[in-house]
Amino acid sequence: MRSLAQNTIFEIQPYVPGRPIEEVKRELGLKSVIKLASNENPYGPCPKALKAICRAAQQVNRYPDGDCYDLRQALAQRLKVSSRQLIFGNGSDEVIVLATRAFVQKGDEVIIAQPSFLIYAIAAKLAAAKIKTVPLKNFYYDLEGMKRCLTAKTKMVFLGNPDNPSGQYLTQDDVQGFMRAVSPRTLVFIDEAYYEYVQAPDYVNSVGLLKKHKNIIVTRTFSKMYGLAGLRIGYGIAHEETIDCLNRVREPFNVNSLAQAAALACLNDPLYYQDLAREIARQRKILYAGIERLGLKYVASCTNFVLIDMGRPAGLVVRALLAKGVIVRDMSPWGLGRFIRVTIGTPLENKRFLNSLKGIL
Numbered sequence: 001m002r003s004l005a006q007n008t009i010f011e012i013q014p015y016v017p018g019r020p021i022e023e024v025k026r027e028l029g030l031k032s033v034i035k036l037a038s039n040e041n042p043y044g045p046c047p048k049a050l051k052a053i054c055r056a057a058q059q060v061n062r063y064p065d066g067d068c069y070d071l072r073q074a075l076a077q078r079l080k081v082s083s084r085q086l087i088f089g090n091g092s093d094e095v096i097v098l099a100t101r102a103f104v105q106k107g108d109e110v111i112i113a114q115p116s117f118l119i120y121a122i123a124a125k126l127a128a129a130k131i132k133t134v135p136l137k138n139f140y141y142d143l144e145g146m147k148r149c150l151t152a153k154t155k156m157v158f159l160g161n162p163d164n165p166s167g168q169y170l171t172q173d174d175v176q177g178f179m180r181a182v183s184p185r186t187l188v189f190i191d192e193a194y195y196e197y198v199q200a201p202d203y204v205n206s207v208g209l210l211k212k213h214k215n216i217i218v219t220r221t222f223s224k225m226y227g228l229a230g231l232r233i234g235y236g237i238a239h240e241e242t243i244d245c246l247n248r249v250r251e252p253f254n255v256n257s258l259a260q261a262a263a264l265a266c267l268n269d270p271l272y273y274q275d276l277a278r279e280i281a282r283q284r285k286i287l288y289a290g291i292e293r294l295g296l297k298y299v300a301s302c303t304n305f306v307l308i309d310m311g312r313p314a315g316l317v318v319r320a321l322l323a324k325g326v327i328v329r330d331m332s333p334w335g336l337g338r339f340i341r342v343t344i345g346t347p348l349e350n351k352r353f354l355n356s357l358k359g360i361l
């Protein structure tokens with residue numbers, strides 16, 4: 001069967017997700033397991049979203065609205081863009097894949113930071129692109145280095161903002177300066193999966209930049225702050241012509257009805273999420289202090305996850321934590337062999353993580 005497959009797929013390493021709680025319980029015979037590995041919201045979505053899901057569940061015999069009409073109108077109003085400037089995806093991951101499918105052809109060049117979110121490279125390889133990677137400098141995007149990689153063949157540049165796993169963000173000046181160097185024939189894909197967590201006043205207003213630069217695609221998600229990771233819904237914001245291209249490669253019912261209803265309810269409860277953002281920021285500080293007390297270094301983050309330098313092979317620490325029922329991410333596959341990535345959890349989860357870590361060290 002391998003010889004029948006499209007040959008570019010063998011350049012792709014299958015994505016390895018954070019381990020599910022139930023799987024770890026089963027395998028290690030543990031009763032209580034916490035997951036701080038996939039940057040999920042540990043509290044879940046707002047109660048209104050849960051109600052909306054129950055209501056929508058009564059109609060799951062019907063196909064979803066392939067146009068996401070209600071959600072589209074609400075979001076367009078919120079973002080002050082035309083409703084035709086939006087596309088919804090089965091997670092924002094799907095929008096990444098739609099973009100490379102619609103725009104990237106064999107031999108086109110795609111520029112990606114290293115380390116960065118792994119889906120960018122998977123999607124680019126699937127489109128048979130030539131990938132140019134640009135190492136981070138002290139965990140920050142080397143935008144000058146990325147500019148030097150731009151050629152007439154560059155079809156797409158991925159900017160994770162804030163990026164995962166670095167937790168760093170690009171400013172308005174950063175992105176504006178970068179856009180000046182980019183040809184209008186190159187798409188700049190700005191992934192804002194952690195947008196809702198960023199409180200820095202100099203964080204880029206990417207939707208604002210779209211007015212001047214038609215070659216920008218911005219994505220955001222309901223998986224992280226909004227707490228709907230299990231329902232799979234994210235969206236893209238771009239020029240109407242870009243969205244039209246993406247729609248041509250989108251499956252007609254790619255976003256399920258429960259996800260649409262829940263996402264709309266989340267948008268209508270901004271206060272719940274403002275409180276949540278404040279709580280996560282507070283917990284992040286407490287986590288930093290705990291890490292420092294253990295004599296370890298971390299990379300300060302504007303998101304709901306933190307990179308910690310263990311000063312030893314991360315795989316060992318990750319396995320030892322797993323044995324104690326704490327799932328975190330080993331950053332070795334990202335080329336950060338001494339680092340683990342930990343999601344900010346509830347106060348109890350964070351305490352348990354720190355205590356388990358202390359026991360190991």
Ligand SMILES: *Cc1c(COP(=O)(O)O)cnc(C)c1O
Nearest residue numbers: 091092093117164193221223234
């Ligand atoms: C989690 C994440 C996403 C998207 O997740 P979806 O659940 O597919 O919306 C996108 N980019 C980054 C950097 C992420 O960490």
